[in-house]
Amino acid sequence: MSSPLEALTASLAEPAAGWLAASRARLAREGPGLLPVLFPALARRLGRDLLPAGLHRDGAMLVETGAWRRCDAAGLALAEDCAPDDASLVDLFLHGDMEERIIVLRALGLLPITDGTIRLLGEVQRTNIGVHFEAAVCESNLAVRALEHGGWNQEDLDRLVLKAAFLDVRLPRLFEVFDHVGAETSRMVQGLATEREAAGRDPWVDTNRVVARAPVDGSLERLRRGLADAREEQRLAAAEGVAYLRDAELLKLAAERIDHESSESIRSILAAAVTRA
Amino acid sequence: MRIFEPHAHMFSRITDDYEAMALSGVRAVLEPAFWLGQNRTHVGTFIDYFDTIIGWERFRSQQFGIHHFCTMALNPREANDDRVNDAVMEILPRYLEKDSVLGVGEIGLDDQTSKEEKYFIAQLELAVTHDLPVLIHTPHRDKVKGFARCIDILRDMGFPMERILLDHGNEETIRVTKDIGCVSGFSIYPGTKMSPTRMVKIVQEYGVDGMIINSACDWGVSDPLSVPKTVDKLLQAGVAESDVSKLVWDNPVNFFAQSGRLDVGSMDRPAARDLASTYEGNSVLRGQDPGSY
Known part of the structure; x- marks a missing residue:
């Protein structure tokens, strides 16, 4: 242009x-x-x-x-x-x-x-x-x-x-x-999310997208919880994170979540990730 | 009634004042640059003050739905101070171009010295250069003579009177200013200036054409609600609501609209501020609405 x-x-x-x-x-x-x-x-x-x-x-x-x-x-x-x-x-x-x-x-x-x-x-x-x-x-x-x-x-x-x-x-x-983004980015963003959750506030919606790029202690557990989060935008971020990271344990959980997921777009992301694995 | 408060030094007021003013109908304030209660010793403190009244003070005001504007100047009191006068004159041109600056002021006379006259004239010339109307501070001592001297200087320069607001007037000065084409300002200020009751009498005698009222509230014992209180007194005295509205809205708005920088339509609604934002890292709001706690 x-x-x-x-x-x-x-x-x-x-x-x-x-x-x-x-x-x-x-x-x-x-x-x-x-x-x-x-x-x-x-x-x-x-x-x-x-x-x-x-x-x-x-x-x-x-x-x-x-x-x-x-x-x-x-x-x-x-x-x-x-x-x-x-x-x-x-x-x-x-x-x-x-x-x-x-x-x-x-x-x-x-x-x-x-x-x-x-x-x-x-x-x-x-x-x-x-x-x-x-x-x-x-x-x-x-x-x-x-x-x-x-x-x-x-x-x-x-x-x-x-x-x-x-x-x-x-x-x-x-x-x-x-x-x-790297491990230090993940650590900082994850720390802020933990602090917000302790105060009863929503974490930054892209937290799981960042931590999946460079997981640190607690990141896999955060992604696991994200897949079952009540808020759709948090589940979507977690699904994208899991699809990027391709961790075997998380993919196994993703496979189990597909039938319980109400959002079609999230189901598609999970199914594609599981199929690729 | 919607009020444009055309002279309030909010820099020295607290948030309770903003809230009370908003609840009393004040939709916009104009903050003239002035003396801060003690003399400044170097130009840097003027720069910080000017930056505050185009920045932080606007932010504070907007939290309460009040649109904030200002005028910029070297005030007459500190025009006498050689530590700062010339240096302030050097920085004024950039500040006179700011969007929220609707005029040059407060300039004028205080002790009525030759230095005050020198910088008064120099700033009238700046007003011409930057195409701005002028807010003139008139002396609190020997007032009638000071008014007359200001008018003589304006006439000598051929300055257009409709672009002049001669402030801090009273029953004596209105006789001098009523027919010369300028706007006459009256500060409703406890003890030292006008009272609401005296203002009612002036309006009953002279009407509201070419007049504005303000609180001139500052760091002294003053009342940021003196304009809405005077509105009540005027209505109680039987002054037509349309005339009162002209006094506290149309007249000040039309005067400062001569700057070409006042978006009158934007004041149809209260000022808005994103409550999640902060100013200069100052997280005063922390996401809270200051009007609901």
């Missing part, structure tokens, strides 16, 4: 187009010091209309533009125009309002990874604001791409998955992160 900038250009009419052109010209003259004055006006001047949804790849950078708005693409354009240094980029985020911070985070998805990127990923991880977490982690492969930078590693990614569990953000929304 077209890039966010191409989509923006195609969708802009006056007076927004004129404002953006004038701002880019001003930025070229005055430099990145102008960004703190331009960014707050982006949503107001360019609008919040959504751009066409789709996947856009630029080298190693992959973004899903379903939540991108005109103002987000314009923010990316301004950032690309003047290539702000890390201090300027971080300043834009830290002294931006909620909207400006979303624009900065979306732009990071199509900008090179720098120390500033890592600092802002840390801010997103620290602050628990759902819309910011989603803009940084759910709409591009930024979190995984950041692994190429020395300041961001598997431990950071583990904490990110745990934060997703804490915020109840679904695992499939974490771009490419599923491929990077």
